[in-house]
Amino acid sequence: MTSTARPAWGINPEAPAYRLVVVALVASLFASAFALSASALVDVAGWANVHPGLEWLMAVTVDAGILIGTAMALHERQRGTVGRVRALWVAVASLTLISAVLNAAHALDGPAAGWQEIVGAAYAAIPPLLVWWATHLLAWVATSTPAEIAAQEAAHAAAVEAQHVEHAHRAKERRAADRSRAAQERQDVAAGQIDAARRAAQVAAEVARLEAETVAARGLARLEAEAKVAGRRTAAEAALREAGVAVDAPAQATTARPATPAAPVLPLVARTPVVAPVAVGASAEEAAVAELRAEGLSERAIAERLGLGKSRVHRILADRTATGEVAAA
Known part of the structure; x- marks a missing residue:
């Protein structure tokens, strides 16, 4: 009013x-x-x-x-x-x-x-x-006459009513502003949660990708090492055959190798089959032991590869080390 x-x-x-x-x-x-x-x-x-x-x-x-x-x-x-x-x-x-x-x-x-x-x-x-x-x-x-008093009271009542209406309107506006502010705050909180979830998903995806790449790299390195050892062993057997040395069937290893966890299948990478250990003569086996030792294999691994006893491999390496043909471990 x-x-x-x-x-x-x-x-x-x-x-x-x-x-x-x-x-x-x-x-x-x-x-x-x-x-x-x-x-x-x-x-x-x-x-x-x-x-x-x-x-x-x-x-x-x-x-x-x-x-x-x-x-x-x-x-x-x-x-x-x-x-x-x-x-x-x-x-x-x-x-x-x-x-x-x-x-x-x-x-x-x-x-x-x-x-x-x-x-x-x-x-x-x-x-x-x-x-x-x-x-x-x-x-x-x-x-004042009763008519004047009534007019004054009506004017006062109208003024009071106008004040009440104005106060109610202002209270309604304040409530609407509070509701709008609360809705905006809820939207901001929801947007923040969505952003946090998106960032967490991105971080988790990046971690998973890095883990997968690490596992794949390790599997590839292991397969490459096995393929290299198998290739060298095949070449050694071929050299022995050319030299006229008989290669017998490999003896069963007395000690079982620990199970190796299966590596994930990688695209365009083929597994090289593991070649069974071969039996060779005395001079040939000493040469094979020295070659495998030079590749960095342990005595146990050499014994399993050539089908020899661990003590035999130890003696050959000891002799070769004494003569200087094999470097000391």
Whole structure:
């Protein structure tokens, strides 16, 4: 609800301080007019042959009637009884007119003559008329009719309702903003979780790739080593056959080799079949032992490859080492 802002220096007629100031001014005006009018009415009471000493009661009667009528008119105006208010205002107006006429008559009895006498009579009639005007000002400021009170209450209720509507609208906007902020926060959290899951998946995929490459490289190296040993052994057997040395069937190894875990099948890489150990003559077997030792095989591996005992391989290597044909291990 839009309202026109009152300037900071403006007067608020609804403020209690403003009403108190107006009532005080009207009361001072009423008291001054009563004092001026009372002196004239006391003198005029002598014309009416009022008992000496009681002339002031005539002034009190007229002015007190005005005061009582004014008070009752204000009371009935507050209650909203229009008929009584009109009757009381007629009575107050009549007493005011009587007081003004008496004040003018008292002025005509003075020493002034001509136009001064007329001006003096009119001037003397002003205080009662000011009382009449002041009472109406007091009625407008100090009292309100039921219609005015109802209008004020309706305006106040409308203002309160407008404030409630505005507060509800603001609360609704705040709740909507809170819901929007909470939804945005949930979206941010979900996006962060998705990013974290994506990064974790990428890291896991990279680790798996590296592990697979490592396993594949190890398997390939092992297969290449086995293929190289098998090729050299085949060449040695061929050389022995050319030299006329009989190659017997390999003896079964007394000690079983530990099981080797199966390597993953790699593309474009074929497994080379393991050639069984061969039986050779004394000089040929010493030469084969020396060659396999030069390739870096252990005594146990050489014995398994050539079908010899481990002690025999040890003696051959010891002899070859002593003669300098084989380097010491």
